[in-house]
Amino acid sequence: xxxxxxxxxxxxxxxxxxxxxxxxxxxxxxxxxxxxxxxxxxxxxxxxxxxxxxxxxxxxxxxxxxxxxxxxxxxxxxxxxxxxxxxxxxxxxxxxxxxxxxxxxxxxxxxxxxxxxxxxxxxxxxxxxxxxxxxxxxxxxxxxxxxxxxxxxxxxxxxxxxxxxxxxxxxxxxxxxxxxxxxxxxxxxxxxxxxxxxxxxxxxxxxxxxxxxxxxxxxxxxxxxxxxxxxxxxxxxxxxxxxxxxxxxxxxxxxxxxxxxxxxxxxxxxxxxxxxxxxxxxxxxxxxxxxxxxxxxxxxxxxxxxxxxxxxxxxxxxxxxxxxxxxxxxxxxxxxxxxxxxxxxxxxxxxxxxxxxxxxxxxxxxxxxxxxxxxxxxxxxxxxxxxxxxxxxxxxxxxxxxxxxxxxxx
Amino acid sequence: xxxxxxxxxxxxxxxxxxxxxxxxxxxxxxxxxxxxxxxxxxxxxxxxxxxxxxxxxxxxxxxxxxxxxxxxxxxxxxxxxxxxxxxxxxxxxxxxxxxxxxxxxxxxxxxxxxxxxxxxxxxxxxxxxxxxxxxxxxxxxxxxxxxxxxxxxxxxxxxxxxxxxxxxxxxxxxxxxxxxxxxxxxxxxxxxxxxxxxxxxxxxxxxxxxxxxxxxxxxxxxxxxxxxxxxxxxxxxxxxxxxxxxxxxxxxxxxxxxxxxxxxxxxxxxxxxxxxxxxxxxxxxxxxxxxxxxxxxxxxxxxxxxxxxxxxxxxxxxxxxxxxxxxxxxxxxxxxxxxxxxxxxxxxxxxxxxxxxxxxxxxxxxxxxxxxxxxxxxxxxxxxxxxxxxxxxxxxxxxxxxxxxxxxxx
Numbered sequence: 001x002x003x004x005x006x007x008x009x010x011x012x013x014x015x016x017x018x019x020x021x022x023x024x025x026x027x028x029x030x031x032x033x034x035x036x037x038x039x040x041x042x043x044x045x046x047x048x049x050x051x052x053x054x055x056x057x058x059x060x061x062x063x064x065x066x067x068x069x070x071x072x073x074x075x076x077x078x079x080x081x082x083x084x085x086x087x088x089x090x091x092x093x094x095x096x097x098x099x100x101x102x103x104x105x106x107x108x109x110x111x112x113x114x115x116x117x118x119x120x121x122x123x124x125x126x127x128x129x130x131x132x133x134x135x136x137x138x139x140x141x142x143x144x145x146x147x148x149x150x151x152x153x154x155x156x157x158x159x160x161x162x163x164x165x166x167x168x169x170x171x172x173x174x175x176x177x178x179x180x181x182x183x184x185x186x187x188x189x190x191x192x193x194x195x196x197x198x199x200x201x202x203x204x205x206x207x208x209x210x211x212x213x214x215x216x217x218x219x220x221x222x223x224x225x226x227x228x229x230x231x232x233x234x235x236x237x238x239x240x241x242x243x244x245x246x247x248x249x250x251x252x253x254x255x256x257x258x259x260x261x262x263x264x265x266x267x268x269x270x271x272x273x274x275x276x277x278x279x280x281x282x283x284x285x286x287x288x289x290x291x292x293x294x295x296x297x298x299x300x301x302x303x304x305x306x307x308x309x310x311x312x313x314x315x316x317x318x319x320x321x322x323x324x325x326x327x328x329x330x331x332x333x334x335x336x337x338x339x340x341x342x343x344x345x346x347x348x349x350x351x352x353x354x355x356x357x358x359x360x361x362x363x364x365x366x367x368x369x370x371x372x373x374x375x376x377x378x379x380x381x382x383x384x385x386x387x388x389x390x391x392x393x394x395x396x397x398x399x400x401x402x403x404x405x406x407x408x409x410x
Numbered sequence: 411x412x413x414x415x416x417x418x419x420x421x422x423x424x425x426x427x428x429x430x431x432x433x434x435x436x437x438x439x440x441x442x443x444x445x446x447x448x449x450x451x452x453x454x455x456x457x458x459x460x461x462x463x464x465x466x467x468x469x470x471x472x473x474x475x476x477x478x479x480x481x482x483x484x485x486x487x488x489x490x491x492x493x494x495x496x497x498x499x500x501x502x503x504x505x506x507x508x509x510x511x512x513x514x515x516x517x518x519x520x521x522x523x524x525x526x527x528x529x530x531x532x533x534x535x536x537x538x539x540x541x542x543x544x545x546x547x548x549x550x551x552x553x554x555x556x557x558x559x560x561x562x563x564x565x566x567x568x569x570x571x572x573x574x575x576x577x578x579x580x581x582x583x584x585x586x587x588x589x590x591x592x593x594x595x596x597x598x599x600x601x602x603x604x605x606x607x608x609x610x611x612x613x614x615x616x617x618x619x620x621x622x623x624x625x626x627x628x629x630x631x632x633x634x635x636x637x638x639x640x641x642x643x644x645x646x647x648x649x650x651x652x653x654x655x656x657x658x659x660x661x662x663x664x665x666x667x668x669x670x671x672x673x674x675x676x677x678x679x680x681x682x683x684x685x686x687x688x689x690x691x692x693x694x695x696x697x698x699x700x701x702x703x704x705x706x707x708x709x710x711x712x713x714x715x716x717x718x719x720x721x722x723x724x725x726x727x728x729x730x731x732x733x734x735x736x737x738x739x740x741x742x743x744x745x746x747x748x749x750x751x752x753x754x755x756x757x758x759x760x761x762x763x764x765x766x767x768x769x770x771x772x773x774x775x776x777x778x779x780x781x782x783x784x785x786x787x788x789x790x791x792x793x794x795x796x797x798x799x800x801x802x803x804x805x806x807x808x809x810x811x812x813x814x815x816x817x818x819x820x
C-alpha cells in the first residue's frame with residue numbers, strides 16, 4: 001500500500017466524460033489499496049475564459065481580485081471530480097486551497113507555496129478517503145486567495161506529494177511521457193523511461209511544455225518521484241528521478257526547441273564601461289527577461305555590437321524601452337528579429353563527455369545552418385538559429401546523438 | 411451620511427457593460443458620502459450553467475460538492491465588480507462568504523444564515539472602502555462552502571443590512587419596483603411607492619418573483635427597510651416597510667398569480683379517520699409540498715372527494731406516490747390536472763374590511779370563472795381557477811379593487 005498524488009491537467013478534465021475517465025483511474029489506485037490525493041486543474045479553456053473576463057473588464061486590474069476570479073476554474077473541477085468519485089463508490093471530498101490550507105506568499109498571480117497543513121488530510125487518507133485538491137490556488141497571509149501562475153497545478157501536485165511524503169506524484173496529461181524530442185517533428189522520437197530532475201528542469205525551461213519549471217525544481221529539492229503519463233492510455237510514462245536511479249547513461253537525453261524567442265541586435269553601441277548596465281537595467285525595470293547574450297569584440301575600440309534574446313511577446317515592449325535609452329548608449333541601431341528559434345540539447349552525460357557542443361555545431365554546420373547565439377550550462381547547449389531551420393536542426397541533432405529509435409533511425 | 415447595502419441581481423451584472431453600469435450606481439452613492447456594501451449575484455445564466463454541470467455529471471450528487479461548484483458564479487462577479495470600482499477610483503475589495511465569514515447552518519443547497527462577523531467590514535466601511543460581498547454563499551460549521559438556495563442573494567443582502575445596521579437595503583433588479591399586478595397582463599398596473607412586509611411576503615410566496623420569500627421574512631424580523639428598484643433607471647422604486655410607515659391604507663395592494671400549481675383530485679376516498687394521514691404522510695415523506703386542500707362533504711357517509719394542489723414540477727412524482735397508497739385509502743380514483751392557476755389578492759387593509767373575499771368571488775362569477783379551490787389568510791385570498799382564465803381574472807380583480815391607474819381605469 002502506497003500513498004500517491006495523481007494530478008490531472010486541463011485536457012484530462014476537459015469534459016464531463018473525461019472527468020469520469022480520470023475518476024476511473026483514481027478508483028483503480030484506491031481499489032489496489034493505495035491512499036490517493038488527486039490534484040485537478042480547471043477544465044480546458046476555463047482559466048483562459050476567466051482571464052479574458054478580467055482583461056476585458058479592466059486591463060490593469062488588482063492582482064488580488066484576478067486571483068478571486070481565475071481560481072474558480074479549479075473550484076468547479078474539484079466539486080465535479082468528488083461527485084463522480086462518490087458515484088463510483090469511492091469516498092471522496094473536495095478541498096480548496098484555503099480549506100487545507102495551502103499557505104503561499106502574497107505575490108498574487110504567481111504566488112509560491114510556503115507550507116501545506118496536512119494533518120487533517122493524512123487522517124482522512126488513512127481512513128481511505130480520497131482528497132480532491134484544487135490545483136493552482138492557495139491562501140495568502142492576508143486570508144485571500146492566491147494563484148500560482150500558469151501551469152501552477154503541477155507545482156500544487158508536487159508540493160502536496162512532498163508534504164504528504166507520497167511515494168510518487170503522477171502527472172496525467174495528454175502525452176505519454178517525456179520524449180527525446182517533439183514526435184511531431186521527428187517520427188523516430190522515443191519516450192524515455194526515466195529522466196533526471198536536472199534534465200527535466202532544462203527541458204521544461206527550454207521549451208518542453210509538459211511540466212511547469214517550478215514544479216520540477218520543487219520535485220528535485222524534495223526528492224519527489226514524478227511520473228509523467230497519459231490519461232488516455234495504460235502505458236507507463238516517464239519517471240523523473242534522481243540521477244542515481246538511472247542506470248543507462250545517455251550523453252544527450254533530449255533535443256528541444258522554443259519558438260518563444262526573439263532576438264534584438266544593437267549595433268554601434270559605445271564600447272565603454274556602464275553601457276551594458278544602461279541597456280539591461282531599463283529592461284529589467286520593465287520586467288523584460290533577457291535570456292541569451294553575446295557581445296562582439298570591438299573592432300575599433302570605440303563601438304561594438306550586442307545581441308540578446310527576449311521572450312517573443314515582449315519584443316515590441318523591449319524595443320520601445322531601448323528606443324528611450326538610445327542616446328545614452330551611443331545612438332545605437334536597434335534591429336529586432338522575431339524570426340528565430342532556440343534549439344537545445346540536454347543531457348547529464350555531457351558532464352563527463354567532452355566534445356558534445358562541438359558535435360552539435362558540426363552537425364548544424366553540415367546542414368548549412370548558421371548559429372546566431374550560443375549559450376551553455378553544465379548539462380545543456382542552446383543555439384539560436386533562423387526559424388526556417390527548426391525541423392532540419394532538430395532532426396539532425398536527434399540523429400547525431402543516436403536518439404532515433406531502432407526502427408526509424410536514419 | 412448613511413450606510414447602505416446595494417444588491418445587484420443576475421441580470422444587473424449580466425454582462426461586463428452591465429457590471430460597469432452597476433459600479434457607476436455604487437460610485438454615485440459613495441460620492442454622496444455614503445458607506446456602501448455591495449452584494450452581487452452570479453452573472454445571469456452562470457448559476458444555471460453550473461447547476462447543469464452538476465446534474466449532468468451526477469444526478470444524485472453530494473450537496474456539499476454542489477455548493478463548491480455553484481458558488482463560483484458569485485465569486486467571479488465580486489472579483490470583476492471590485493476591479494471596475496477600483497477603475498472608477500472607488501476603494502473596494504471583494505469578500506467571499508468564508509472570508510467574512512457569513513456563518514450558516516449546514517443544510518447545503520438551502521442553508522440559512524446564522525451570524526455575520528462584521529467587525530472588519532465595519533472598520534473598512536468607516537474608512538470609505540466599499541465591501542463587494544458575494545451573495546448566495548456562506549460558510550458551514552464544517553468549514554465548507556454553503557449556498558442559500560435560488561434567489562439567496564436577496565437574503566444575503568438583507569442579512570448583511572441587518573448585521574451592519576444599514577439605513578436601507580436597495581435591491582437593484584430589472585423591474586422598477588413592486589406593481590399592483592403583472593404589467594404584462596394589465597396595462598394599468600401601477601408601481602407602489604410603499605408596501606408592507608406582510609403584503610410583500612404574501613406576494614413573494616404567491617408568485618411575484620421580485621424578492622426571495624426568505625429575504626422578506628428576514629427584513630420583517632429585523633426591521634430592514636428594503637427598496638426594490640431598477641438598475642436601468644433613476645426612478646425611485648418601491649419601499650418595503652413597516653405597516654406604520656404607510657399612510658394611505660389600501661384594502662387590496664396587489665393581485666398576483668402563480669402558474670407553478672397543479673391540482674390533484676382523489677375521488678371515492680374512504681370517509682374514515684386516518685385517511686388524510688394516509689394520503690399526506692407519504693407525500694410529506696417524499697418532500698412534496700401540499701398547498702391548498704379542500705375536502706367535500708361526504709354524500710353517502712362512505713366515500714368522499716379530496717382536492718389539493720402541489721407544485722407543478724412535482725405533479726408526476728406526487729401521482730406515483732399516491733398510486734402506491736391507493737388501496738390503503740380506499741381504491742380512490744386519482745385525477746391530476748396541471749391546467750390550473752392560483753390567483754390571489756393581497757392587502758393588509760383586509761383585516762379591517764369585511765366582504766373582500768365576497769367581492770372577489772362576485773367579480774369572478776360575473777366573468778363566469780369557476781372557482782375550484784379557495785384558501786385565505788388574514789391578508790390574502792387565493793383561488794384556484796382554470797389556467798385559460800388567468801388574464802381575465804387578474805384584470806377583473808385589478809379593476810374591481812380600484813387598482814387601475816387613473817389614466818387607464820376601466
